[in-house]
Amino acid sequence: MQTLEIDKMNTTERLQVMEVLWDAITHEKSEPKSPEWHCGVLKARKEIIASGKGEFLSLKELKSRHNR
Numbered sequence: 001m002q003t004l005e006i007d008k009m010n011t012t013e014r015l016q017v018m019e020v021l022w023d024a025i026t027h028e029k030s031e032p033k034s035p036e037w038h039c040g041v042l043k044a045r046k047e048i049i050a051s052g053k054g055e056f057l058s059l060k061e062l063k064s065r066h067n068r
Contacts, residue, residue, distance in 0.1 A: 006014065025032075048054045057065070 006017075009017070045054075
């Protein structure tokens with residue numbers, strides 16, 4: 001499927017394609033491998049938490065910050 005074909009779809013059609021793709025992915029026998037950069041991000045976050053500088057937010061607080 002080409003990007004041009006996707007651009008011609010309406011929102012409902014795009015969501016239907018996404019559902020089919022997601023269903024196909026969730027039924028695969030093996031988990032996809034995480035990109036290498038994920039390891040670096042997780043390591044940095046663990047270091048922040050270990051240093052006592054980690055900040056934890058509720059979902060409500062996070063949404064409030066995002067909507068500013």
